[in-house]
Amino acid sequence: xxxxxxxxxxxxxxxxxxxxxxxxxxxxxxxxxxxxxxxxxxxxxxxxxxxxxxxxxxxxxxxxxxxxxxxxxxxxxxxxxxxxxxxxxxxxxxxxxxxxxxxxxxxxxxxxxxxxxxxxxxxxxxxxxxxxxxxxxxxxxxxxxxxxxxxxxxxxxxxxxxxxxxxxxxxxxxxxxxxxxxxxxxxxxxxxxxxxxxxxxxxxxxxxxxxxxxxxxxxxxxxxxxxxxxxxxxxxxxxxxxxxxxxxxxxxxxxxxxxxxxxxxxxxxxxxxxxxxxxxxxxxxxxxx
Amino acid sequence: xxxxxxxxxxxxxxxxxxxxxxxxxxxxxxxxxxxxxxxxxxxxxxxxxxxxxxxxxxxxxxxxxxxxxxxxxxxxxxxxxxxxxxxxxxxxxxxxxxxxxxxxxxxxxxxxxxxxxxxxxxxxxxxxxxxxxxxxxxxxxxxxxxxxxxxxxxxxxxxxxxx
Numbered sequence: 001x002x003x004x005x006x007x008x009x010x011x012x013x014x015x016x017x018x019x020x021x022x023x024x025x026x027x028x029x030x031x032x033x034x035x036x037x038x039x040x041x042x043x044x045x046x047x048x049x050x051x052x053x054x055x056x057x058x059x060x061x062x063x064x065x066x067x068x069x070x071x072x073x074x075x076x077x078x079x080x081x082x083x084x085x086x087x088x089x090x091x092x093x094x095x096x097x098x099x100x101x102x103x104x105x106x107x108x109x110x111x112x113x114x115x116x117x118x119x120x121x122x123x124x125x126x127x128x129x130x131x132x133x134x135x136x137x138x139x140x141x142x143x144x145x146x147x148x149x150x151x152x153x154x155x156x157x158x159x160x161x162x163x164x165x166x167x168x169x170x171x172x173x174x175x176x177x178x179x180x181x182x183x184x185x186x187x188x189x190x191x192x193x194x195x196x197x198x199x200x201x202x203x204x205x206x207x208x209x210x211x212x213x214x215x216x217x218x219x220x221x222x223x224x225x226x227x228x229x230x231x232x233x234x235x236x237x238x239x240x241x242x243x244x245x246x247x248x249x250x251x252x253x254x255x256x257x258x259x260x261x262x263x264x265x266x267x268x269x270x271x272x273x274x275x276x277x278x279x280x281x282x283x284x285x286x287x288x289x
Numbered sequence: 290x291x292x293x294x295x296x297x298x299x300x301x302x303x304x305x306x307x308x309x310x311x312x313x314x315x316x317x318x319x320x321x322x323x324x325x326x327x328x329x330x331x332x333x334x335x336x337x338x339x340x341x342x343x344x345x346x347x348x349x350x351x352x353x354x355x356x357x358x359x360x361x362x363x364x365x366x367x368x369x370x371x372x373x374x375x376x377x378x379x380x381x382x383x384x385x386x387x388x389x390x391x392x393x394x395x396x397x398x399x400x401x402x403x404x405x406x407x408x409x410x411x412x413x414x415x416x417x418x419x420x421x422x423x424x425x426x427x428x429x430x431x432x433x434x435x436x437x438x439x440x441x442x443x444x445x446x447x448x449x450x451x452x
Contacts, residue, residue, distance in 0.1 A: 001332050001333075002311055002312075002313065002316075003311045004311070005309075005310070005311060006291075006310055006311060007291040007310055008291055008293060008310035008311075008354065008356050008357075010356075010359075034352065034353070034354070034357075035334065035352055038352050038353075038354070039333060039334060039352060042332070042333070042352075051310070051354075053354075053356075053357060055357065079346070083407070099418075102334075102422065103337070103421045103422020103423075104347065104400070104403070104404070104418075104419060104421070104422055105337060105340055105346075105347045105348055105349050105400060105403075105422045105423075106334060106349065106352075106422060108346040108347060108348055108403075109346075109348050109349075109352075109353070190418075190421040191335070191421055191422055
């Protein structure tokens, strides 16, 4: 399968990308790793007239803690994240997800920025970003903007990014003592999109009371979804098996899956219940370590 | 539509060409360069038959624009060993019957090269996850896993001997 005709443009800086995108108008699309966009172009689901290749922009591939934040450059590949010592030690939830995302050769090219900017509720990173309360940093014609993750996903493949905005960095609150996160997705076969996925990030105080909690769901709604009702059940509470069971129930009620090749709606609701409970327990275990 | 001049290194040789924006790297390799060891299977980045080494990392060349490979260093199955010789992985696939029809083998070998570079002594499970993006419909994978294990052992021996 060959994509429809388009014009390819390579840029070497963010400013150059923004200026070119403005000049070419709305029929231009940025491409970083291209492993979400190019398959869609081959299937003619996407037919942009212009592709602006931002993958050669230098300086956007990094993972570092600075002040209160973990900062990940948008062009960091999933493989770079997978092998990063800091993430392995302090942010195992990212490793959970990357291990289950596509396969090693795809992860060699696919980037975290692309995974999020694509705005696909089937991608894994959006649920993690919701759970960890990330901020998306983008540059556009009117300068740099920071977009809280709750305001980022607008609809099916729609995000808060303007056509000429370039996603440059993901910011995540630095891991606190007694915090932990975990992610899992159920997949039909290795590397598939999620039948359903759940990301949990939890922060406990010294007495074991839940101070902050984030729960994000993958591929059970048109837009990456935060499980607000489940979070409210746990926030400010000592987490018990009873409460965990309640959150699992709420997750199965509030998610909005559709029956498709990956399973019926009822099956998806059932596994969301189960994996929500599992991830709460796993995140708790990590927080208590 | 747009044409672009690209220059890249493939199996040690410098190649220059004019390519269309939409030309996929796998088509460039197979049709323009006549290197048909790199296969097209699913054409949707699932099966791994088109796996090549680009700047030291395994990638799926059906999901990569040829124009993006400008300046890259590429190795295909034709370039993994000197002509007339076999790499440790090639020899191991032969010894262990790591192939039946052979369609997936070029991709399997290139992917395993990347795997053994980042993890020279993988467990069986790590090998199975490591080749999870490469599908084989003949072997049931067991002999492929054995092949990668043999190559890892041979490469470790060679490394030890050279120290």
